[in-house]
Amino acid sequence: MSGLAGIVAGETSISAAGGAHNLEYCGYSIYDLAEHCIFEEIAYLLLHKSLPNKTQLGEFCEELKSRRDLPVPLREVLERIPKTAHPMDVLRTGVSFLGNIELESETHDQYEITKRLLGAFPALLVYWWTHAHTGKKISCESDSETIAEHFLTLLHQQKSSDLHVKAMNVSLILYAEHEFNASTFTARTITSTLSDFYSAVCGAIGALRGPLHGGANEAAMELISRVDNVDDARDMVKGMLSRKELIMGFGHRVYTEADPRNRVIKEWSKRLCTEGGKPALYDVSETIENIMWEEKKLFPNLDFYSASTYHMMEVPTPLFTPIFVMSRITGWAAHIFEQRENNKLIRPSAIYTGPEKLDFIRLEDR
Ligand SMILES: CC(C)(COP(=O)(O)OP(=O)(O)OC[C@H]1O[C@@H](n2cnc3c(N)ncnc32)[C@H](O)[C@@H]1OP(=O)(O)O)[C@@H](O)C(=O)NCCC(=O)NCCS
Structure with missing residues (x-):
């Protein structure tokens, strides 16, 4: 829950x-x-x-x-x-x-x-x-x-x-x-x-x-900008995983095997990186994707390849x-x-986990 x-x-x-x-x-x-x-x-x-x-x-x-x-x-x-x-x-x-x-x-x-x-x-x-x-x-x-x-x-x-x-x-x-x-x-x-x-x-x-939500695409860009070749990308991600750091742009609450949007944006990232003369950016991204799957069975969500796609359009991160x-x-x-x-107030309830039935102490006695 x-x-x-x-x-x-x-x-x-x-x-x-x-x-x-x-x-x-x-x-x-x-x-x-x-x-x-x-x-x-x-x-x-x-x-x-x-x-x-x-x-x-x-x-x-x-x-x-x-x-x-x-x-x-x-x-x-x-x-x-x-x-x-x-x-x-x-x-x-x-x-x-x-x-x-x-x-x-x-x-x-x-x-x-x-x-x-x-x-x-x-x-x-x-x-x-x-x-x-x-x-x-x-x-x-x-x-x-x-x-x-x-x-x-x-x-x-x-x-x-x-x-x-x-x-x-x-x-x-x-x-x-x-x-x-x-x-x-x-x-x-x-x-x-x-x-x-x-x-x-x-x-x-x-x-x-x-x-953890939309900001992941900016964090993904920051990540893929740290390295410029696949060997360094592999070392970087393995190191991060060993330190239990989150790799932004991976995982999803609803999807378990893949984010269906990824396959579309990934193609665009590949095309823009290749035609824009930065194939290494795509290679680094794909290497990170492969390692995340091998090591954690985690897949890229929409944010991951959106990062390189926007970058290739010269959009500031x-x-x-x-x-x-x-x-x-x-x-x-x-x-x-x-x-x-069809409105109804959204107001769930919580299970209380704090202390109970405490003796009250007056302000002057605390
Ligand atoms: C999206 C997200 C919040 C979903 O989280 P969730 O359903 O609550 O899943 P959890 O955080 O419980 O993750 C389950 C396990 O996978 C790991 N994990 C999940 N996403 C991970 C990631 N991006 N990088 C590294 N490990 C990850 C968790 O550390 C956890 O490991 P553990 O069981 O050893 O503790 C999570 O995958 C995440 O933080 N991703 C990065 C941010 C991101 O890309 N957000 C955009 C979402 S569209």
């Missing part, structure tokens, strides 16, 4: 993870979705529970595009956040501030806020990052059709290759939704108190920030987990909607 492992905490029709399902969003295999869709189709699917037709997708993309710009007061807040801040804290603050100036209401409802956040997250992140590191105030908009391309365009201030845009798109699809993971469950718990949408998202960002937010906002939103549709 430690960490609620194996405890079924509720029902959902949004995604199924593990067992015969592997991983399905609203009944669709992530393999089909990652191969054939753009991220916006997945966002639409999770929010509407059905895939969009061409007209619906076109309208949805336009709606998101029209929500990219940041209001001046929010830019001013971002400009005051120092470059030493953690980008996840910046996103949390950005969402929280937006919640004060674009309040949830009947006209600005949960669906509107989701579209707003989906549209605005790339600028929220990159506006701050660029200002903090260079002092420049970038435009928050671009001609890019998709969120994947828009993010890369803002970050690099130029168009990215089709290959990188496609890889980013796939990554956003794979990160979009994952049942009752810690951040989603946090969002549902906050929602269950009848709190507002922004509070649920801020809480979810806080949960995702930790290295501190922005890895925020990309997860740009994607997972869709899953969080779908779960907030679902929780609200």
Whole structure:
């Protein structure tokens, strides 16, 4: 029961993870979705529970595009956040501030806020990052059709290759939704108190920030950057395992044999490392994967090969987990909607293990 492992905490029709399902969003295999869709189709699917037709997708993309710009007061807040801040804290603050100036209401409802956040997250992140590191105030908009391309365009201030845009798109699809993971469950718990949408998202960002959850992709990058050849990689991991250190990007609470998303992102990592002239980065990663399986029967989760994939797109490591937010906002939103549709306060109970029936000692006698 430690960490609620194996405890079924509720029902959902949004995604199924593990067992015969592997991983399905609203009944669709992530393999089909990652191969054939753009991220916006997945966002639409999770929010509407059905895939969009061409007209619906076109309208949805336009709606998101029209929500990219940041209001001046929010830019001013971002400009005051120092470059030493953690980008996840910046996103949390950005969402929280937006919640004060674009309040949830009947006209600005949960669906509107989701579209707003989906549209605005790339600028929220990159506006701050660029200002903090260079002092420049970038435009928050671009001609890019998709969120994947828009993010890369803002970050690099130029168009990215089709290959990188496609890889980013796939990554956003794979990160979009994952049942009752810690951040989603946090969002549902906050929602269950009848709190507002922004509070649920801020809480979810806080949960995702930790290295046992979303933060693992940054920790994985730090790990694979320590060595530049397979021999050193082997020695490093064996040493870490002998010291009982965690290898970030490995293991999973729900999956026992493999993370189904790994096979997709691994292919992209291989392609980007090879075509980008850094095959050693992929070789080091694969060596670590092999040793982890041989020594511990542990497999890479989505975060492990995401690290090298993002690195090859020249995304700074501190922005890895925020990309997860740009994607997972869709899953969080779908779960907030679902929780609200049939709400019941989430309030489990605990087995008390502390002292009992102590004699009370008055303050002056202690
Ligand atoms: C994801 C994670 C939290 C799941 O943990 P869990 O279901 O609670 O499993 P446990 O932590 O109980 O691990 C079981 C055993 O495997 C070991 N283990 C699990 N993940 C490990 C890892 N990444 N590196 C080294 N050992 C690991 C544990 O130390 C433990 O060993 P023990 O039985 O000798 O004590 C865990 O695998 C982990 O910490 N992974 C690294 C962080 C990460 O990648 N997070 C992203 C998840 S998508």
